Each structure stands twice: as structure tokens, then as C-alpha cells.
Amino acid sequence: MGKKNEKTLNEPVSTLDLKSMIHENALFFDKLIELIPARFYLSNEKDKPWFQGLSKAEKASAKKQSRENIKKARRDRLDPEKSTKTTLDLLKENLEKEKVIKESDEEEIEVKPIMSDLGNGEEPSVTYEELRQRLRRKIEELRGGRNTGGSDKGKKKIEKKGNVQKKRKRDSGEEEKKVTSSTDRDNVEKDMEEAAKELTFSRVKLGDEEKHGKKKKRKLSKFKELENATKLQEAKKDPEKGEVIAKKHSWKAAMDRAAGIKVHDDPKLLKQSIQKEKKRHQKNVEKWNERVETTEKLKTEKQQKRSDNIAEKIHQKKMRRIAKREKKLLRPGFEGRKDGFINEGST
């Protein structure tokens, strides 16, 4: 009995010990983690900025982004109000984030089958109610927004035309109250929204456009463009649809040209440029042939000259030898060389 008691007594004690042991170990590990700076312990979501493979615009945007990030990080670091986040806190945050992602995934999956049931509308689940409420809220917001927008325009019309209708009067009255009650900021934002619908700005080049425009249109060869242009001309002459096509094409061409895109639609000009290209090509071919010829000629000339020089040298050598031989016979008191026998010719 006692042993059993002991046993039963021992078990809670051992579990308590186990728990406290685990807790102590956990604390020890936490302290260790805190010693390691977050940079090294946690994996970087934003990897190191990689500048090498990007184009100039992308590089510029990436650099700007990194500069902003550095500034923001510096501010946060030196901000006394924001407490310094230890590695432990960041780790916990990451884990929470993962949890939330998992949960939201589950929620989405939940919502989808419920949405499909909406047609029946007979099963009032909690999420359905939520959706309904959200819808109501949105409608109210839009309604509220629409009122001030409409009455703004209404007010202007009153000023301009002096046309006073009952509804507009009521709306403007409401709007005046709203102006006094609502803050300036909201009004300004609404004005901005209205105005933004009408405004167009100068061409702004974003860094993202590059990714879309990677698939550039290949430049067609002039011959193919000529074909297209002649086809277009014939299509224009077509009695039924010719006018429509002609108009559409002229507007499209004008818009493209205004935007800076080159439009080749005149077959005459295209023929001219093809001719020019041919002539240029001809000229180049001639030039090349001439060049080859001249090099050949020069080569042969040089070779000829060389062989001539060598032959000349040999000849000169021979002549020198003869001269030397002759010199020996030109000493003073020499009777002369043998001219032949005195009695030459007589036997």
C-alpha cells in the first residue's frame, strides 16, 4: 500500500519535476536565442538586394527601395517609443504569422462552400451573417459617399445656372450640415477622387512596365511590311468596307504616330526605302570587291618586287665577280688580254 502510495505520490512529483525541468530548459534556450542577433538567427525574407541581372530602371527602383528601407529601419531603431524587438519576439511573430496564414486558408476553404450554398439561402451559418453585415456596411458607405458627390455637383450647378430644384435644395442643405460636421480631410479626398477621374498626367515610366513589355514585337522585314501595306491599300479600295477600314486605320495610325511608334503604311515610301537599301547593299558589295582586289594586287606587286630584288642581287653578285676578275687583268704594264692569235684567220 505504502509502495503504491509512494508510487502515486512519486508520479505527480516526477511530472512536476519534468514540467519544471522543461520550463527551465525553455528559459535557457530563450536566453540563448536572445543573445543571437535577429539577422543571423531568423531567415531573411527579403533576401539581399540583387542588382546584377536587372536592367537600369529596375536597378534604380531597387536601390531606391533599399535606401528607403534603411532610413525606415534607422528611424525605428532610434525611436525611443518603439521598444526594441528581441530575436525572441521576432521569432514569436513569425510563428504567429504562419498560424494566421494557415487559419485564413482554412477560412477561405470554409467560405467557398458556404458561398455556393447562398443560392439556397436556407442555412444561416455564422459566416453568412457576417457577410450580410459587411454588405450592409458597404452599401451605407457608398450611399453616404454618393450623396456628398452628387450634392457637390448640384451645388456647382446652382451657382452657375441658378436652377433650383426641391431635391437639390434638400441635398445642398444636408451637404452644408455635413461640411460643418465632417472634417476637411474627407471633403478634400472626395474632391480629389472626383478630379482624378478627369485628369491625365504626363507619361510616367514605372519600373514594372518592363516586365510586361518583355515580349516585344519583332520588327518585320521591309518586304513583309510592303506586303502588309499593299494589302491594306487594297482593303481600303474595297467598295463595301473600304471607308470604314480607311477611317479606322487612319485614326489608329495617327494615334500611334503621336505616341512615337513608327507606322509604315505607305507602300510607295516602303518601295523607295527597299530600293535604297538595295542600292546601299550594292555599293557595299562593290566596295568589298574593290577592297579584295586591291589587296590581291598589292600582294602580287610586293611579291613581284621581292623576286625582282632577289634576282637583281644575284645578278649584281655575278657582275661583281666578273669585274673583280677583269680588274686583275687591268694592272699597269699589262699588255692586255688575249685578243686572239696574231695570225688569226690565216692557217
Place this chain on the structure above:
Amino acid sequence: MARFRNRKKKVFVKPIVKKKQEQQQQPNVDPITGNKIPKSFVFSRGKLPGPLRQLQMDLRKLMLPYTALKLKEKKRNNLKDFLNVAGPMGVTHFLILSKTETSPFLRVAKTPQGPTLTFKIHEYSLAVDIAQSQLRPRCPQDLFKNSPLIVLSGFATGDEHLKLTTTLFKNIFPDIDINTVKLSSCQRIVLLNYNKDTKLIDFRHYSIRLQPVGVSRRIRKFVQNHQVPDLRNLQDVSDFVTKSGYGSESEADEEAATVTLTSDLSRVNRASTKSAVKLQEIGPRMTLQLIKVEGGLCSGEVMFSEYGNGGYKKKPDGQEDSEKDNEMEGSDDDNEEEDSDEDIEENEEDDEED
């Protein structure tokens, strides 16, 4: 033979761009965005009266820096001469002023074979007049060193000719790359406002100024002007700093026009602080009406015409005959494409007017 002919033409053509010693050659391609920078010629056809010549000069200043400021043109220069010079120089747009008995006209055209928009100038004011009407006209030195921004309002209704106008004007000025643009280089803005009822386009030209918000007026002026304030009547410096004077009228509606700067603009306008954007008008003011859209450069088929059948008067200049010949040649080819007789009639009348 071709070389000889070119030499001959160069004697006549005098549109010269005087190259300053500092900037030898303007870049044709924007180094960062990689697009071609649009350049323009502003000139006139026919003799213009004094104020219109000043307007031409104002327009040239507006288009700086990518335009020929001291472009010289002679009487005998045709449009073709300008075209020939424009090609090698990389000029993409022509702004042509002309005057008839009714009113002055402004034609905006895109060079190689581009569309031409003809505007009738109903009213205009010169930059000098505007500066005289202001209490404190402002023209800092670097104002014309960078090209202006452009804002078009009211063009979004969707008519073809309006869309074309939008595209054309957007492309007259070079693109803005958000990542690399410096805030200090955006100093001017051109505003075009289309009025649907009267079909008139208002043309305005402003200079942009940034003023920090949230600083009391006295401190701001002190920091900007470096002028030691007059502290005679004050007991203590704190009086100077904390005294809140009445704000000016324009400071009241600053809420709408405040922006948060992303970079330091000057000592006073620092990054991530709010600044107010103030526009002050410089430059010419015009009221334009789009009359005609042509498919070619002052030639080609008329795609849109305000009046339907030409109702304009002829130009009294006889100098235009040579140009007329050139254009008749050019437009003959396009005439073949047209189907309706009306268009051909209009074309002939247009050529006479041109």
C-alpha cells in the same frame, strides 16, 4: 550629283541652332529610360505681328530645354527645309504659328509623317503681361533647365480627336521615371483644360514652388531669406518664435495641396515633412479651339474638322506658293485613297489656307 544638291540647299536653309559651349550636343536618348527624347521646333509661317512674335518666343521658352531657342528662319524656307533639318537633329515635333485675317492659328505636328492638329487661338496673353500683373513675379535661374510636367484635364470623354490631342501633348515632353527623377527638376507645369460646353482648351503655364507647412510664417521667412528680423519691440526671443501671426489667405486651403516629400529639396523643405505646393503663373496663357486634324504633316486627309466644309479665308502671303506646291505634291498621293469628294474639296481649300 546628290552631294552637290545638298550643298546648294544648305545655303538657303538657315535654321541654325546655336550650340552653347557648355552643352555641346543634347542627348537623343534618355540615358535611364532608354526612350527617345522628343525635341521640337517652334517657328512661324508668314509674317507675324509683334505680339505674335513674342508669343512665339514665349512658346520657345516653354519648350526648353529640348528646343531650338534661337532658331532663325528665312522667308524662303519651306516646310520641307525644316523637315530635312529635323531628321538628322532628332526633332520630333513642330509648333507652327500663323496668322490669317480672322485669328492666329497654332499647328502642332509630329515630324516624319505625323498627324497635325490645328488650333485656333481665340485669346492669348504674353508672359510679360502676366509678370506685370503679378505683385511678386518669380523666375528662378534654373526654371528652364528642365522640361515641364503636363496635366490634361477634361479630355477623358473619349472622342477620337480628344484622345489624339492627349497622346500628342503627352509625348511632346519627355517621360518621367519615378525611380530616378529628382524632385528639384520638376519646376514647371503646363495645364490644359478642356471645356466640354464651349469646346475651348485653356492653356496655362505655372512654376512650382514648395513651401513647408506647419512652420510659423516668421520662422520660415527668416530661414529662407537669411534676413535678421527686427527685434526692437520685443522683450524676448520667445516672443518672436511663439507669436502666431495671421496666416495669409492662401495658407488656409493648404490641406488639399500638401504633399509629403520623399527627399530633401532644400534646406527648408526636408524629406518626410509636409510641404505645400504653390503654383505661380508664368508664361503665355492661351485659349485654343481644335479645328482640324490631318493625317499627314500639314497634308494628308482631314480626319476631323470642326466646321465641316472649309470656311477659312485664304492667306494673303504669296510666299506660300512654293510650300503649296510641295504640299500639293504630297497630298496628291493621299488623295487617291480618299473615297468621298467632300474630303478632296476640303483638302484643296486647306492647302490654299496653308
